[in-house]
Amino acid sequence: MSTDTTDIELISSSQAHTGKGLGTGNPADAFVIQPPRTRTTKTPRRTRTNFEMLAWLFMRLSGVVLVVLILGHLLIMLLLDHGVSKINFAFVAGRWASPFWQGWDLLMLWLAMLHGANGMRTVINDYAEKDSTRLWLKGLMGAATVFTVLLGTLVIFTFDPNI
Amino acid sequence: MPAGTLYRGREGMWSWVAHRVTGVLIFFFLLVHVLDTALVRVSPQAYDSVINTYKTPLVNLMEYGLTAAILFHALNGLRVIAVDFWSKGPKYQKQMLWSVVGLWVVLMAGAFWGILQHTLLTWFGK
Helix, strand or coil: CCCCHHHCCCCCHHHHHHCCCCCCCCHHHHHCCCCCCCCCCCCCCCCCCCHHHHHHHHHHHHHHHHHHHHHHHHHHHHHCCCHHHHCCHHHHHHHHCCHHHHHHHHHHHHHHHHHHHHHHHHHHHHHCCCHHHHHHHHHHHHHHHHHHHHHHHHHHHHCCCCC | CCCCCCCCCHHHHHHHHHHHHHHHHHHHHHHHHHHHHHHHHCCHHHHHHHHHHCCCHHHHHHHHHHHHHHHHHHHHHHHHHHHHHCCCCCCCHHHHHHHHHHHHHHHHHHHHHHHHHHHHHHHHCC
């Protein structure tokens, strides 16, 4: 392989973001691949929040709480006391007569939906390559999430055992 | 085709795939589950008629499958937290995955009768 080094453009350090080199003046720099997180002219000067870090942290914190809430929910609804056989309107009315189970279900609804929505956001970002596809899928998923959270909250707060 | 183009990430990659697949499944179930529960605001009859379909053998089996997905996602999620926050987590991630799988098998075996008792009693009961 022969490369004529005289053809290589020398890049000053202030132009390091162009991807043409590291700006040290060494011609070999042109062959160095920029690290993926290098700031380019398109990178915002500063991001206003640490959204992605907070989302990452939320997944772990909500995850731990959801392990308790959901495994408890499954144990009561599907396993203990005749399993699914016992579930009917009266059983739900009996449980939601207690503020403890109302609070349990409300917290479970909100945490699970937000945890699930953020997970779906990650999956969509990974696999939908077209900008418009990504936007539509996330919009649809976000709308479904908002609708489901609001509906579930409304049902818990307005439940009437004598309907 | 050059050799080695298939990424074979072993335990780390396959647990990540399983975590995604179970997560997406659970998300879609959750949307449906809030809708069916919302029927308690319509009428007791509407709610009970949908819950009765949840007691058929096929859906009962799907409940066992849902439990399997949730239990793996929960246990592997705890493993992910350990990998992220425990200083020796990355070193023991494989051992932790096999512990997750072992615990999952034991707990799923334990949940077999509890979850499927409705169907088993309908078929083989007195």
